[in-house]
Amino acid sequence: MKRYQDLDELLNQIWAMVEQGSQDPDHPFHAPTFGTVSAHTPNLRTVILREVDLQQRLLLFHSDRRAQKISDIQSHSRVTWHFWDSNYNAQLRLMGKAELHFDDAIADAVWQRSYPNSLKVYLKPIAPHTEVEQPQSGLSDKAQVEEGRKHFAVIQTRIDEIDFLHLHKDGHYRAHFQWQETGVSSAWIIP
Numbered sequence: 001m002k003r004y005q006d007l008d009e010l011l012n013q014i015w016a017m018v019e020q021g022s023q024d025p026d027h028p029f030h031a032p033t034f035g036t037v038s039a040h041t042p043n044l045r046t047v048i049l050r051e052v053d054l055q056q057r058l059l060l061f062h063s064d065r066r067a068q069k070i071s072d073i074q075s076h077s078r079v080t081w082h083f084w085d086s087n088y089n090a091q092l093r094l095m096g097k098a099e100l101h102f103d104d105a106i107a108d109a110v111w112q113r114s115y116p117n118s119l120k121v122y123l124k125p126i127a128p129h130t131e132v133e134q135p136q137s138g139l140s141d142k143a144q145v146e147e148g149r150k151h152f153a154v155i156q157t158r159i160d161e162i163d164f165l166h167l168h169k170d171g172h173y174r175a176h177f178q179w180q181e182t183g184v185s186s187a188w189i190i191p
């Protein structure tokens with residue numbers, strides 16, 4: 001990746017990489033880290049970036065509505081996405097406010113357009129995080145995918161801040177972008 005000198009051009013490149021991450025399972029941005037605030041500690045986990053809406057700066061993934069991250073978001077809606085591309089030596093952090101969708105049109109639409117294989121995990125009759133005696137997935141063989149709809153949640157984040165760091169052989173550099181009512185402000189900052 002080239003060493004960017006223009007903030008607007010860099011921002012376009014960042015969004016292009018994020019969008020590509022949502023579309024290409026082999027892209028390093030396909031499985032980022034999603035961070036929430038819980039009562040006692042930050043909570044980080046890998047998720048699959050499913051969809052990106054560039055116009056609205058929305059990132060979307062899905063989850064089980066009984067998961068810890070859901071209650072974290074219900075208490076603290078500010079979240080952070082972390083991406084690392086080892087080919088480009090670039091780190092990206094996207095901050096924003098998360099919204100939960102359970103039984104609404106957004107969750108229905110994502111459920112409908114998802115591959116059944118990616119929905120099987122929501123069949124688990126036992127809630128995530130429940131203690132069991134043996135290592136097991138908690139999946140029931142007999143259940144139909146449709147039965148998992150009641151556990152399915154869509155988590156959408158509206159991004160309002162970006163921190164980008166590029167470790168470049170000609171000099172590391174870092175950029176910060178922030179959206180307010182009046183628009184986006186951008187700056188180079190010291191890495």
Ligand SMILES: Cc1cc2nc3c(=O)[nH]c(=O)nc-3n(C[C@H](O)[C@H](O)[C@H](O)COP(=O)(O)O)c2cc1C
Pocket residue numbers: 031043044045046047048049061062063064067068069070128129
């Ligand atoms: C490669 C990979 C992809 C994952 N994708 C998702 C995902 O899209 N949604 C999700 O809820 N959990 C996903 N997980 C599982 C989470 O990392 C995490 O273990 C689980 O959601 C429980 O997190 P929580 O207890 O903090 O809610 C993924 C794990 C891995 C290793």
